[in-house]
Amino acid sequence: MQANQENIQAMDELAQRLFPICRSLTGDGVRETLRVLQKRIPVEIHEVPTGTRAFDWTVPKEWNIRSAFVETTDGKRILDFADNNLHVVGYSTPVDETVSYETLRQHLHTLEDQPDAIPYVTSYYREDWGFCLEHRKFEKLDKDADYRVVIDSTLSEGSLTYADLVIPGESTEEVLFTTYICHPSMGNNELSGPIVNTFLADWVQSLSERKYTYRFVFAPETIGALVYLSRHLDHLKANVVAGFNASCVGDGKDYSYIASPDENTYADRIIRHVLAMGGTGFTPYSFLERGSDERQYCAPNVGLPLVTFCRSRFGTFPEYHTSLDNLDVISGLEMNNSLKVLQRCCRAIEDNVVLKNVLIGEPQLGKRGLYPATSKVGEYEKVRVLNDIIAYAEGKRDLLAISDIIGAPTWTTSRLADELVQSGVLAVVKQGPHSARHGSATKS
Amino acid sequence: MQANQENIQAMDELAQRLFPICRSLTGDGVRETLRVLQKRIPVEIHEVPTGTRAFDWTVPKEWNIRSAFVETTDGKRILDFADNNLHVVGYSTPVDETVSYETLRQHLHTLEDQPDAIPYVTSYYREDWGFCLEHRKFEKLDKDADYRVVIDSTLSEGSLTYADLVIPGESTEEVLFTTYICHPSMGNNELSGPIVNTFLADWVQSLSERKYTYRFVFAPETIGALVYLSRHLDHLKANVVAGFNASCVGDGKDYSYIASPDENTYADRIIRHVLAMGGTGFTPYSFLERGSDERQYCAPNVGLPLVTFCRSRFGTFPEYHTSLDNLDVISGLEMNNSLKVLQRCCRAIEDNVVLKNVLIGEPQLGKRGLYPATSKVGEYEKVRVLNDIIAYAEGKRDLLAISDIIGAPTWTTSRLADELVQSGVLAVVKQGPHSARHGSATKS
């Protein structure tokens, strides 16, 4: 409880610290963001030069921006980057001109349906400049006036920045957690992912033992994921048993996840179980609804066993990709709830084993001290779960599959399975899932 | 559109030309029908002598009829074969007698529920004579009178007549189209099948290239199919990748098909996709609802991968097997719509390939000219389909399976897949379905 309260407050503070920074695919905003995270977890920060190939893609020029504004010719400021970094189209080329309304309008982006929202717009792969503003403000512009437009940005050779952290465990088999750090001042998409994964890494480090190695990646979306994959693909394909990409995990809406194309990798099985047993309801999306970095981690010829974990999936909440996705949308409380889901995923993986009955016929629980002497509330349920674990532990199913069948969460069954192993009723056949560990090979 | 109008009119004309001919299992009506079709497509006409064995069956005697009538003794004609060839029970033996009402009644067939319809009745395997008439007319017969009954028919050694046409393609693998030509003056069942398949053959011939060989069979139902199979079974089993039997394809009702026993042969997969994507709704029937020549082509120890394509399935429309199934029930317009379904099946087969991604990670569509420069309506949908094809093209699924998953018709995906292959994003692993080509081996 205490830890919860501390986490919640610390997450809120981290969100406030990171929110104002102007992040993009590249540039100092990304670097600053990663250095802030580095104060909490020992991520390693990497720089990849402009022009570096990553499969079909190339690392773009680095973009930085100091200031930007639009003014009337008599100096009245229409909008200012200093107020909200969404006012400038990401990757805008530098400009300092006085232009007519007609010309200006070609470079303005608004949302007619959400007249008080500044849209989030980028132009990564076509060199251009532009501004984003509230439609209500746009409608009040004097159509006969000229305007001074200034963007003090640089777009030049530089590097793309990402960070990772590998926390070793007993096995070289890895659990992968990814998220992206390229979105400017927006909360749910995407400060929530980096914050939750930072706290998750902190927690993983604090565990007294780890059966698996844990890898955390904080990179710009798409090109960052591709760069990371291009550097680590063989290793990841050989070692990752399950991966979880976090995106939009800070609002208070129902949980959801985007399945892998296979829909039945170890990661799919784990998150489906954890969300189903969590008791809060959840929405499973098919890979057809993809849109975040699962696009790269699950891409053909990559095919990692990874799912994307969300609350409101990107694109489904009204504040998405606008200035309305601010700190009011997210909270430390809800980021902490999302953290707990990923912690349960970790525990489910750590605790998963294939179990086998040692005895023939039902065991006599009483003589082994497993049958309650007195009938307290909850004890009958415990005996039911004990007996159901025994009934389905035939040496081929893993605890996860048994738990799915008997309708009990792994965070209960793993403790009871331990008791049964200690009592000589069950034996552990192997650590991990019941079949080969990767991708489609883990179909149940 | 022009071609459509021409087809529609030509189909209507062909229906009018064929309707009056008295067809049966054998005889000159079949020959005349096939010669009419021969004017449009170069079918080869075959004669199989009476007594020839076809598995468990034997080619029956040949039946021909010149005239038939029932008269009162004072010469008032009650019914006349010249008015409607359904008036005579098919395969009626010759007769020229004066009989009592009681005797006559033993030889009359009517439909009490449809008093204005002449039923369609045959007696292929029991030698007898009979007449069919409207129940309303039957009720008015004078029960005390005698009647003269005349059937000027012959039932004697002769032959069974069928036609086929093989249109070669690059491969010896075949697509089979069957229908039957043994029904007298009825429209939906069964002038529609022969007419649609004739125009389909015409279209197949007109294609500038064909990956597959196409085989068309026009034969009497049951015994004709068995004769054909007995002559070609090994060849068909070795070469047919998918077969489609056409029956009752001329009315304007929803589409339907009768699955193979396996329910998942290549033919099942193709027609299910084409009908599902057609947007008009359709009824899938199990093989338990069989009734046409799928009974033979899918019989045990035959087992061709064939489905029957229908609009209103035989037996489900009120005019079925009566004189009410006349030219009003069918139309060139609707036969042309059915034709388009089978053309789509052909195209789906021609265009089906197993696809594999060449690149690692998502490709950059923009630099390959596949991403729309301007956002027109429909362009976003195109990009979605392009990306979905890429996401699911992992070297094992065929385009048909990918299209089913992503919910896009093969007539769209095949064009886009071509673009992706041309752009070096995808490679073709093999022509055809993802697994072995026959029967149950093609389960997806």
Next chain:
Amino acid sequence: MQANQENIQAMDELAQRLFPICRSLTGDGVRETLRVLQKRIPVEIHEVPTGTRAFDWTVPKEWNIRSAFVETTDGKRILDFADNNLHVVGYSTPVDETVSYETLRQHLHTLEDQPDAIPYVTSYYREDWGFCLEHRKFEKLDKDADYRVVIDSTLSEGSLTYADLVIPGESTEEVLFTTYICHPSMGNNELSGPIVNTFLADWVQSLSERKYTYRFVFAPETIGALVYLSRHLDHLKANVVAGFNASCVGDGKDYSYIASPDENTYADRIIRHVLAMGGTGFTPYSFLERGSDERQYCAPNVGLPLVTFCRSRFGTFPEYHTSLDNLDVISGLEMNNSLKVLQRCCRAIEDNVVLKNVLIGEPQLGKRGLYPATSKVGEYEKVRVLNDIIAYAEGKRDLLAISDIIGAPTWTTSRLADELVQSGVLAVVKQGPHSARHGSATKS
């Protein structure tokens, strides 16, 4: 009909004969019960000494009881074992004391919700004494009085008693029928099971031929089943093709069964078919709802292909485990209906074969005398079933699977399949199910 009436009356009489006997895990009540059954079927009765190991369990002391009562100090009898043997907690140790109300109350069991019912309570594995009575009677006890409690029982070295009967057939492959004989005066749970299985054994013996060997086991629940398994496990695993445990089969409620863990063993397939085709509706329960001896016969490392057959499943009817489960709950009529279900299971197993078409294409039924000359009601249905059997008899499916597909009961299809075999249309590929005979290997 006559046989039915005789069975119904004889079942009623057997129920009346067995009802008063005080059965328990061990003791003379069990012996007497088995000797009564022995008058009808030649079961062999076995004695297993106290202390004998059965896997994780040990045969307990033998318990016998002559009399028991509770009296006021002035000799007014509160309850008497002679009235209802449920009044004494099973396995009560001997006692003869005068105790206060407070002390007595610690040893009394009642049901507040069913104040007129005596509950059924046992204390097999903790030595103690106790009485059970109606809650209404309990409430009237004088709280200030003392009471004399007498239980004239013995709990000492002795033996556990069970019976079995093996009725040989052509094959050493076995069909197993089990039930339990350890419940005192209660009807549905559990006189119905022993009575139905006794009459089933009688019927099996009367069959003129048996393809399979039939084994019947009448043993105390849990420890009796474990003792039986410990003596016969290898034999049973090697020979049992399907097993049926009978419990609560005497009331007039809908049929139900408890699936094996695998849910698709031969026993599951058989009973599912028989109940589905019976036309009366039924409830399938998962193994998660287990509670009778399927717990042992389907236990890990035992894994026999066995289901439990019930009407109202144990625990689901209000009279369960109380004195209200008396002879009014069950009837000879309903036990006879349950008997018929198990007879159909036997017949389905005896008659099940894998079938294959001999001919190519559809056979000509007419020339083989299989097509009705005249169209009587029911004849068309017969032809449909004949044709459907032929359509699906491709050499891999067994008659049970074919019957499931075509929606006809095996008690119809087996007769028609015989006709088709006699006519040379079908051939029998093998006796029995389509795949290996045991447990999960029989998945369809």
